[in-house]
Amino acid sequence: MHIVVCKVPFYRHSLDQSYAGDIARVLDTPFLTTGTVSQAVEHQLCEYFDVPHAALVNSWTNGAIATLLALEIGAGAEVIVPAMTFIATANVVEILGAKPVFVDVDRDTLTMTADAVGRAVTERTRAVIPVHLYGQMCDIRALRAVIGHRPEIAIIEDSAHSFESTCNGYRPGAHSDAAIFSFYATKNVSCGEGGAIITRRADLYEAVLQTRSHGMSAGAVDRFAEDRYQHWDMARLGAKANLPDLLAALLPRQIATVNDRLERRESRARRYEEAFAGTPLRTARLVPGAVSARHVFPIHVPPRVRDRALTALNEYGIGTTVNYRSVPTLTYYRQKYGYVAEDFPVSYEWGEGTITLPLFPSLTMEEQDHVIATVRDLVLPMI
Numbered sequence: 001m002h003i004v005v006c007k008v009p010f011y012r013h014s015l016d017q018s019y020a021g022d023i024a025r026v027l028d029t030p031f032l033t034t035g036t037v038s039q040a041v042e043h044q045l046c047e048y049f050d051v052p053h054a055a056l057v058n059s060w061t062n063g064a065i066a067t068l069l070a071l072e073i074g075a076g077a078e079v080i081v082p083a084m085t086f087i088a089t090a091n092v093v094e095i096l097g098a099k100p101v102f103v104d105v106d107r108d109t110l111t112m113t114a115d116a117v118g119r120a121v122t123e124r125t126r127a128v129i130p131v132h133l134y135g136q137m138c139d140i141r142a143l144r145a146v147i148g149h150r151p152e153i154a155i156i157e158d159s160a161h162s163f164e165s166t167c168n169g170y171r172p173g174a175h176s177d178a179a180i181f182s183f184y185a186t187k188n189v190s191c192g193e194g195g196a197i198i199t200r201r202a203d204l205y206e207a208v209l210q211t212r213s214h215g216m217s218a219g220a221v222d223r224f225a226e227d228r229y230q231h232w233d234m235a236r237l238g239a240k241a242n243l244p245d246l247l248a249a250l251l252p253r254q255i256a257t258v259n260d261r262l263e264r265r266e267s268r269a270r271r272y273e274e275a276f277a278g279t280p281l282r283t284a285r286l287v288p289g290a291v292s293a294r295h296v297f298p299i300h301v302p303p304r305v306r307d308r309a310l311t312a313l314n315e316y317g318i319g320t321t322v323n324y325r326s327v328p329t330l331t332y333y334r335q336k337y338g339y340v341a342e343d344f345p346v347s348y349e350w351g352e353g354t355i356t357l358p359l360f361p362s363l364t365m366e367e368q369d370h371v372i373a374t375v376r377d378l379v380l381p382m383i
């Protein structure tokens with residue numbers, strides 16, 4: 001029996017004191033909020049994703065609200081979302097008074113399929129939010145083909161997990177109306193809280209610049225340009241979603257080195273896959289030819305042993321989390337819409353049995369060995 005107890009956190013970020021200088025430089029500029037540092041990061045994002053427009057925001061959630069406001073999606077509209085995702089994907093739709101229409105995910109990849117979306121489309125559908133779960137992209141081109149006859153249906157990619165991902169050689173933002181990233185504390189690129197919207201649509205970009213800042217016709221830098229006050233107008237309703245330069249300053253170096261860290265994520269994810277091959281543990285199937293950002297590494301055990309397995313891992317010093325329980329079966333959505341577990345059986349079954357293991361670029365061999373041995377010695381015998 002493996003009895004070594006060493007602490008392995010669920011996540012360890014990649015920032016350190018060397019970033020203090022990047023923040024200090026912002027303190028010497030007039031605008032601590034959205035200004036020239038943010039603009040430089042937006043250019044960097046445009047180059048990385050090969051898109052013409054990027055707008056930094058203070059979270060994925062507020063970025064999605066700003067995008068839905070810009071697309072004028074609200075009461076009476078339906079937005080198709082997967083049942084297996086973080087609650088934010090559905091909540092932003094609900095907050096704006098529209099209806100999230102859940103679809104179940106594919107049993108192997110755990111992502112939303114174009115066929116499922118095709119079956120859920122109604123005359124009220126105004127958007128689809130595919131989620132590139134755990135770092136693996138949905139095929140946006142296939143999705144576009146299914147809803148191509150309805151150009152008023154926007155595709156907004158939830159790219160919170162998929163900064164580095166590709167699908168059939170293309171990146172997020174290539175075939176959608178917009179892709180939205182999260183720079184939350186545990187994400188592959190992080191500034192604690194933050195996000196970005198990228199889009200190929202000039203009209204959507206112009207609208208988002210307003211909806212990320214109360215609906216104002218000019219941001220802080222423009223309002224005080226040329227050292228004199230300039231009036232602004234408010235032609236549409238907006239949220240408060242802009243990212244301050246103080247946080248944006250943490251991003252340029254991370255974006256420049258993100259592919260190096262992806263290699264480290266990939267090698268550690270493969271090591272888990274090799275260690276668990278041939279066991280009853282299930283993992284998300286990766287589509288050949290796609291690049292996964294390897295955001296997190298979930299395994300699946302029979303639901304009857306999941307909570308005991310979580311406790312055992314925690315007792316052995318291993319940080320864990322659950323990504324995710326099926327969203328429509330959480331109390332709010334169940335009570336409001338009357339969903340039952342069987343409505344989305346794949347999401348439900350995965351959500352009741354999944355456990356996310358530690359995966360981050362600085363995870364050491366010794367730490368990973370401890371996780372693997374604990375799963376082998378304590379979790380597998382429970383099954």
Ligand SMILES: Cc1ncc(COP(=O)(O)O)c(C=O)c1O
Pocket residue numbers: 058059060061062085086088089131158160161181182183184194195
């Ligand atoms: C799939 C997914 N969508 C959206 C979000 C929300 O991101 P944020 O915390 O930046 O609002 C998250 C965050 O964990 C996520 O995992």
